[in-house]
Amino acid sequence: MQSDWAFVVGNLDLLLVGTGVTVALTAASILLGFLLGFPAGAVEVYGRGPLKRAVETAGVVLRGTPLLVIIILLFFGLSVSSSAFVTATIALGLRSAAYQSQIFRGALQSVDEGQLEAARAVGMGRLQAIRSVVVPQALRRSVPGFQNEFTIVLKDTSIAIVIGLGELLTVGQNLYQGGQSTAALEIFLTVSLIYFVLTFVTNRSLDYVDDHFSIPGGERA
Amino acid sequence: MGTPESTTTGRTIRARAAGLTDQPLTLLTVGAFWTWLVVRWTNDFLLDGALIERNTSFFPTAPFESAASTLGGLAASLGPVGFPVGWVAGFFEFLAASIPYLPPLATGVWATILLTLLGIALGFVIAVPLSVARVYGGGATRSVALGYTELFRGTPLLAQLFVLYFATPLTTIIRELPTVGTGFIPAQAFWVAVIAFTLNSAAYQSEYIRSALNSVPEGQLTAARSIGLSKVDGIRHVVLPQGLRYAIPGWSNELVYLIKYSSLASFITVRELFQRTDSIASETYRYTELFVLAGLLYLALVISASLLMEYVEDRVAIPGLGTTGR
């Protein structure tokens, strides 16, 4: 036991490198997911016709397909990029976009219709009304859903090993699979702790941001 | 956090997939899928291979192979304009290649379904008190519930599986229980996975239910108390029946997630759909066909779950309550 923990501590630098990859991959994927997911959510609420249907269908397919299949198809099938990091970002980002679109769709829909109507009544165009009145309110309401999504993406980054990207969990597994040590349990606990700290710190920070931007006297944030 | 709007946020995959379920073709496909599964399971598990030998597909491959080669020839003879025919030929080729793998995958689907259903159902049993504790509990119960949720959401499911399977005596205990690992009752690894999914899913489900409970107007409990119901009874007879209905959409998402995350159980040797696919693929190297096939089976399960939840939602719908609104 003693030496197993010592082994983990001795390899902490490696785990931290893996953590770096995990954090970078999560950040890039969440960002890509936001850049695609937010407009997609808006299209699902306010769009019509073929565009809306296309977005909805893409969403169902992306959400219904296991991430593993998406990532393998993108890397080995379509070969979108020779970089595993880029491919993993695209795969995680696309799938996250599909989920984020639903978070934002829900948030946009939860803004009272009267808000849009009142904005139109002062003479704003539809797009402008959505942008200046509905979106600022919806973004505040999407924080809880966004926290969930962040948690999920963070942990799903470990799937990137199928295309050779060694992030936190893989680095951890490599440690005990190297035959140097039997510290499998200790490694798993340490890796879990790192994930936990990442989740906890991020979600509390988001809570803080949420509080900071909450509307005085408004709904429970 | 967890205001009414996160309930609406929850209306996601299921609601969207419902768009697909309007189409009769989808219903037909799902119907065929389930007929095949049930016949397959009956044959393999109950009739001991009486209809057809285990591991032998119901469908012959020859017709598909010949269709594929005929169409392939046709596509070649059509030259550059033959590509649509070429696609069709490719499709038949895929079918011909997939058919032999269907029987073992059906067995994998059984484990996947069992794992998902047990995980979600048992998780629900824990999630309800957990969410009630979060919303109505005192300081201590609230912190315990919060700690539980953060712990199981903040650490990887893989690590939870690992710890339960390799680092606790669970397997030793479970494998001594009668009937475990005989017939269609899976072995200990499966039950450890059920425990892990239950504990993990309870954390996620409790969040969905919590935000639904929050969206029940406070006046409802006040009114319940004003006719003399105790707090617990008020929650039980007034708040929960409404909150759980609000929770259905978000909760359905969790069901869909669980179907897909059940594949992680392969890590501790559970022979569910993904494990079967993976092990056949590593033997035959037909990765593409097998993963596409598994993807389709997962999609069929997800759509079935959507249909089921849609039905449930309709059955328990009450005018003016919850999701039938905008």
Added chain:
Amino acid sequence: FGGGGGGDDGTTEITAGTAPGFPPFEMKEDGELVGFDIDLLEAVVDETDYTLAGWEEFEFKSLIPALTNENIDVVAAGMTINDERDETIDFTDPYYSSNQAIVVREDGDFSPSSLSDLSGRPIGAQKGTTGESTVQSELIEPGNLDESNYNSYGNYVLAVEDLQNGNIDAVVIDEPVAQTFAAQRPVVIAFTYETGENFGFGVREGDDEFTQALNDGLSTVRDGSTYQDLTNKWFGQQ
């Protein structure tokens, strides 16, 4: 750029792929990729006109897709030459012969001496390895072992862990790997099963020039002292 190996001019760079976690063939030590395969391939490539640009790590099962997809040009991962794999990719000449070892608990009362003794016992192997194929072809297919008694693991370490926990009674793994474990853990090799299986480097189908170059390099290395040195280094002290 990792792909497109086997070019015409003599200095083409190639990328090798492996799957660490298979000691002593390939594993990570202090974050470094090390092992018999690693040293050997580097020695072999040194003898050719190619240069090794670097190593990519994959899951074992992703190696063949990565090779055919040109993410890598050669696989050095203790990969057994067999007919199924040969349909998809090509192999160099064998560079190592390994038999399967059947590993059991040191203090257990189960000490099989042949494959038929394994009937009715829960056993394990690593997914996608020769151990698994052996279990499939020698035990399950002839009906000597019920499929539900066979557990497939993502990695040997987990299989051995589960052996120690008592969930399985035996693990079928490559002999050198088994020796590593027997030295470290309370497990012993009950007997070895002669498969006569051979490890080869995997290369893309039709990449004949490159395959030839590797084969030439391999025989040069075997003829010199390098091969023996490496064997001593990685298998010697056990």
Added chain:
Amino acid sequence: MSDPLLELDDVYKSYGEEQVLSGVSFEMDAGDVDVVIGPSGSGKSTMLRCVNRLTEINGGAIYLNGECVTDADTDVNELRKQVGMVFQDFNLFAHLTALGNVTLGLRKVRGIDKAAAQEQGYEHLEQVGLLDQADSYPAELSGGQKQRVGIARALAMDPKLLLFDEPTSALDPELVGEVVEVMRDLAAEGITMLVVSHEMGFARSAASDIIFLDDGEIVEHGPPEQLFENPQAARTGEFLSRLETTHEGE
């Protein structure tokens, strides 16, 4: 002389720093209908909520039938069976039909079996003229109908005292009539009611007493004729005249 049905004795109530009720005392006999009026924030709702202990008081005491209900060891659920409450925004149980709303308390609180509870439920729905809507869900009812279900729900527990908190202010002008009518009928049947309301029509025709609450104190308390025609306190007259300007029908 018999005890009053309800007695508030120097009741104090504050929320944190804010003093909401400052020594409120009055009595009601069985069969009385008292109407509470007063500006927004004066503590009317708080006073009602103190009576059935939806909030706890900080000083003084409240007696129902001579028993102190504000003792810490009074069984609040027992108390609430005797004191029915009708809410401004109805608060009907959204997942239950009109009948379900009325019978829930009978079944879960009184433990009456389903059939008997339904029978009683129908009676109370009839009393408020809603037999036809027994199987409708709250969302399918108009505001006036919802409020009448709320009244039936309170009546079903056979309370000694009914509390109404602005039972008509969430209703369209046209629907107010419906509910006022039902309340007049209840008054005529001799049911004891404490009503927060600014429906002057109802107050004039049905109230035994009017209580004018301002800033947590009872400024004036007396029969409607006296209070409306001849208010004693300047503040009362001022408040009444402000109410009139906005509702100045014929």
Added chain:
Amino acid sequence: MSDPLLELDDVYKSYGEEQVLSGVSFEMDAGDVDVVIGPSGSGKSTMLRCVNRLTEINGGAIYLNGECVTDADTDVNELRKQVGMVFQDFNLFAHLTALGNVTLGLRKVRGIDKAAAQEQGYEHLEQVGLLDQADSYPAELSGGQKQRVGIARALAMDPKLLLFDEPTSALDPELVGEVVEVMRDLAAEGITMLVVSHEMGFARSAASDIIFLDDGEIVEHGPPEQLFENPQAARTGEFLSRLETTHEGE
């Protein structure tokens, strides 16, 4: 003779099968204050919404200042700058302060720079007596204050015509007075208003004309004295008497 400011000419409107407006025609001159009354569901809100094209009509035409506003090629945003609307349930922008609510239109629609917009914003808040609350968010305002912000928001766009849809029915009785006061002031300033409301006090004292709408048709249309004292149609008298019973102050 000069054109009327607003003219509805035989306007028809249906939702699917349901005919909501069946040939509504009337005119308003600049400076007029017309009050629309009528039972729930009679089409009052729908009529207002047709005027600023929050819904499209199915037949007839609406003219503002002699220009047809119901042509498909009329710029609706242009039209809405000229027609302000005050909503029953306020619909204030929840994420903006009172001042932000008033200035958003000025900045985004009129393109006025921030400082100038704020200056104008303060003026309009002063007009409704809310200068002190300029930095409060909607959730921090009372109902009456919210409604006054709604009015200031509409006024800020300097509209030719103000539409009010039951601007007081979501308010407490006492708060009604505040809002009615503001509307009376606007009427006195000569602002043209079309108001759906059952505030009889306001209708009597400020309306040029009363329009009684029933079942999508104008049953009666005339000055308040005539309509209240001497209604022509039986339906009007009946409706008015029903309104009175529930609001029978002195």
